[in-house]
Amino acid sequence: METQSESSSQEPFETHCVIELSTKCNADFVEWMIQRIQSPKSQGGAELLVRSVRDVNTNQYAFLHICAPTYRLLMIAEWLELMKPDMQDNEALREFTVKTLSRFVPEGGYPGDLFDYAEKARMVYFEIHELRAKDDETDRFYKTDKIRFSVGQSIITKIQRKDLINQIFSLHEKEVLKLLSKDWISLSFSKKQPLDRIRAYFGEHISIYFAFLGYYTEMLVPATILGFSMFFLQWFSAGSLQSTAAFAIFNVLWATFFFERWKRYCNRLSYKWGVLNKTNQELELPRAQFKGSMGKNPVTGQPEPVYSVVQRNIWIGLVSAPVVTLCLFLTLYILGTYLHTQLRLSEEYLKNPTIMLFFGKFAPSAVYTICINIFRSVYKYIATWLTDKENHRLQTSYEFHLIWKLLLFNFINSFSSLFYIAFWLQDLDLLRSHLAAQLITNQILDQFPETLMPYAKVQYEKWRLKRELRNEQKKRTARGENVDPNFEALRDQATIESELPEYLGTFDDYLELFLQFGYCFLFSSAFPIAALFALINNVIEIRGDGFKLCNIMQRPFARPANSIGPWQLAFELMGFAAVTTNLALIYVSPPVHEYFSHASDGQLIMAFVVIEHLLIFAKLGMTVIIPTVPRDVAIAMAKTEYDMKLAVKERRAQESRKEIEAQIQAKRWSRRAVRGDPRQGASPSTRSLPTSPQDDVTFVRSIN
């Protein structure tokens, strides 16, 4: 009976976040951690619930399960200024505060249901990182060595850097996931992606990627259709000039429109998700890997490592930049030699076609493929190393710099050969075949290694672990450990998911799209049906990536995001490049020179240059003119802010008046009291109107 009422009067323990401890930690150390996480805020703790799991064999602490009780979730949400729909104001987003709780929770609803699991996990993740060392605990001993905290430093961050934590991750929700992947990865092509639910499960950072992927795919449809008609035109009338030109221009405008519309769409989404105009700069914690002499954060005043910007910039300027440039040239060199030998061999073959040479012809490309792939991985290593050395404080800026390094390389690596073929050899047929080859290989074939192989591996792992766990369970029961079944499930799930590969962010996925975008539009006037390949691929890609996230990867922590970040710029630059390349392609195409046979070479180039400048200018114009925030969203936001401010201001105004009256009463403004003198107003000298007596009264009363 007692227990009954007891159990009913408490909310069930729900694992929001799991810490896998390294074997380097000893019991004392872990228990200190637990104690810190559990102890109340008032004592500088995180006031969260912890359950520890020990390894059955070594009996060492293996996992810490962390759960935030609802009341804590509410407080953290308030602290993080989460936006939530206001029930009393037809679901308009408002900053959540406990005071206004009733506005957000429907009648008879339960406050805990206000947050998705993803949000809960993110909040707990934030909260444990906010644990800061107190002055009586600067030195902590673990198995092999001791760890020195400086007062106020983030404990978890430091421990992570010391590799006392293997990983921090959160758990999948099997039921939710099943439903989600059913509606998402199911093969009906007509359906829209359930973006809101993707966001609810994986957070904005990922849902925005899929939003972009979906949007891009849709926008490929018109391009494909036009591309096809173009293709046939070229086929029959051997590429009429006008149509090619028209098509090129269409592509330019299409690309511009594409991005402007995307920005608007993206802003609308982020507004709906309450992350528009939220820069989590000051919420974003410094990266665990961020090194530096211990100092104060200039903004928050919290102790944390500081590192001089100058030093970083020097490194970027004098090391990163040159090394990257060098590598890029190296790539070009490798490519050059390949193309050179390739050409020479083919010529050879034409002179005396021996069997030997026939096969020899393929040697260079084979060698090249191997070389470039080796070099790619080497370069990736170098780039990462350089960026690590740059020692960025925030994940975002770290990613930004890494992305750009890799981007440049991949751009050169994927496109320089095409540029060479298009503008040096000016062999448009070879260009087409290359484009087709690259599109197909880079795309459809990627899917399998990307998803199926790891899936098989993961499945096997799961099966293996499940068996192990069964044995463990036997041991535990043998030892007579009685476990509450609810937690037992969580414990096993955590053990299994700790083995899953970590989701390493959206970089590779975006890169794939970026290159594909290049293949489609840099040379669209030469190879209009590229868009079709892209379209087909993306339809598969969406499901592939979704599948990966749902069935293979560990569940990533939600990361707020309101744009595709550095990729925006990357894609836009590609768009501008496309203008130039397409015009150049048209220029080098034979029909032009036949058509303008009367014009001199110089004049012709001039003409193309002028056109190019005009197009680019038009493109820029469009970008500037089209507002990136849809009008209704802009108004809605302005309104929210205005209402908020007004409320504050009007309350303030009332207080201020009292304040002032009090001050005047207290004659604090001595000699020159502040009042309007009605008598003066009425003085005949200036014949101003005497304010009505009743006015006088109120007026004077309101002052003294």
Add this chain to the structure above:
Amino acid sequence: METQSESSSQEPFETHCVIELSTKCNADFVEWMIQRIQSPKSQGGAELLVRSVRDVNTNQYAFLHICAPTYRLLMIAEWLELMKPDMQDNEALREFTVKTLSRFVPEGGYPGDLFDYAEKARMVYFEIHELRAKDDETDRFYKTDKIRFSVGQSIITKIQRKDLINQIFSLHEKEVLKLLSKDWISLSFSKKQPLDRIRAYFGEHISIYFAFLGYYTEMLVPATILGFSMFFLQWFSAGSLQSTAAFAIFNVLWATFFFERWKRYCNRLSYKWGVLNKTNQELELPRAQFKGSMGKNPVTGQPEPVYSVVQRNIWIGLVSAPVVTLCLFLTLYILGTYLHTQLRLSEEYLKNPTIMLFFGKFAPSAVYTICINIFRSVYKYIATWLTDKENHRLQTSYEFHLIWKLLLFNFINSFSSLFYIAFWLQDLDLLRSHLAAQLITNQILDQFPETLMPYAKVQYEKWRLKRELRNEQKKRTARGENVDPNFEALRDQATIESELPEYLGTFDDYLELFLQFGYCFLFSSAFPIAALFALINNVIEIRGDGFKLCNIMQRPFARPANSIGPWQLAFELMGFAAVTTNLALIYVSPPVHEYFSHASDGQLIMAFVVIEHLLIFAKLGMTVIIPTVPRDVAIAMAKTEYDMKLAVKERRAQESRKEIEAQIQAKRWSRRAVRGDPRQGASPSTRSLPTSPQDDVTFVRSIN
């Protein structure tokens, strides 16, 4: 004795803002206005002090002097969120609030001294425009007709639109002005402009113009020096190619650096002046001329005219744009015919040089000058009309659209002839002479009509008025009006300054700079010493404009601004254009073709195009990389915001905890109470660490 104490217990009446009434208003109407302005806030009044001045002859109301008592100023300042230096936090800027008054006023200081006269004037101006019609006063009769207000509409705005107010202006402070102009317009060239005091007197909108002018002038020095050395180089070695190219590239980088540094400087200033990141969008009142069906402001919900954006855009797209384009082509046509005839005549003259033709040669340019100047004024009229029709709600967007129309015209009008000469005739000597001519005429000669003539006129006016006033005074005394001398002075000053020309904004001044910038840098590689002319001119310009503002114009109301607005973009575009023009100039210069005699025309152009693209790309790169907000400013701002937020949040967090506890006490979250169960945490099953009893207690206490 009594009066003594009385007078000492009231602050003197200070005119912050003067309304000149039209003769259309009758007494009742004016007295109603006065009553509205004086009546307390609680009754929807402005709670300001008013003194009226009647015309001596007609005895009609002529002027209303409006004064805000200090306590009102404080309240308005709080409402407008003015930023003020916080004495207790080494003068860091904070949002002013009455509650924290003591932080802003030094010990024993007087709150009224917190604001400059300009700020006071601006606040009063804002406050009277915030007077809104109540439901019992929708119809008001004046002399000839009646005026219908819709409830909640801004009264003054409506009255202005009905032309019942001639003008609203504020007064000069003779003493302050004398000191200011002494340090400002005094001819010592070394001295820096007293920007802070200019801002204090005229507001940011104007001080930022002078900041820009000064900055630009400084930056011209290096350009001049290099230009000179360049000039001599060209003189001796007949323009060595390398030096020219180097110089062109220097100019490109200089221009980029120029703007990036300006943005940083400008942001630093606006931060210092507390206007950075302040978009006064929602504070900015709709223009009096803004028409539309009566509706609600979607953001504030205040009744005001509304006008569909679509309708505006349609007008812009289908009327403004085509008309402007037409005019631009017309300008080109006029120019074309002029140049054509000019050329033909000179050829004629060379064939048979008669006296007649010798003078005839000058006819076209004379005719052209006349035509183009007529057309300019016509166009200005058209542009204004078009923009009025566009019916913009805010002054800023109105100006934006007007500026662009005029900008394009002036650009075409000033530069097309130069382009023609440079790239069609390819006559660089003619280009130089034209540049020199235009620079000198447009510049130094402008000064006199701009300043001296109006100054003379104004001086005369003042003298005339002073005499009149003396007569009026006699009449008044004859009538036995006894005036308090303090106000008498104000009254006369107002009467005089009401006759001064109104300051019509910074457009013409910026335009002058913009064109000058073009002359200097579009063709710098052909005419390097242009910078010198500009430098000389600007040194004079600064003083000229200053003089104008101090001695000729009515004192404008302070307008907050944190950048040079649309001009920023205009100048930057010019910068990019300069890259192309300069390279083109080098291309058309003979030495190039001698130098690269081996290369074909096509190849040569190609080379130049590639270089151009690289330069522009580099320029863009610089613009992106260099942060526009100086680091320290960024940090300072982030800190201010963070501190503010933190204070709020921490207070909130405390309340929230109590709130929650209360709710739980009240069992409002029924069945599923929110608490961590320590017993569970301690349960052996999962071997988690039992929290220390004292923890338990606090933990539980903190919940129930």
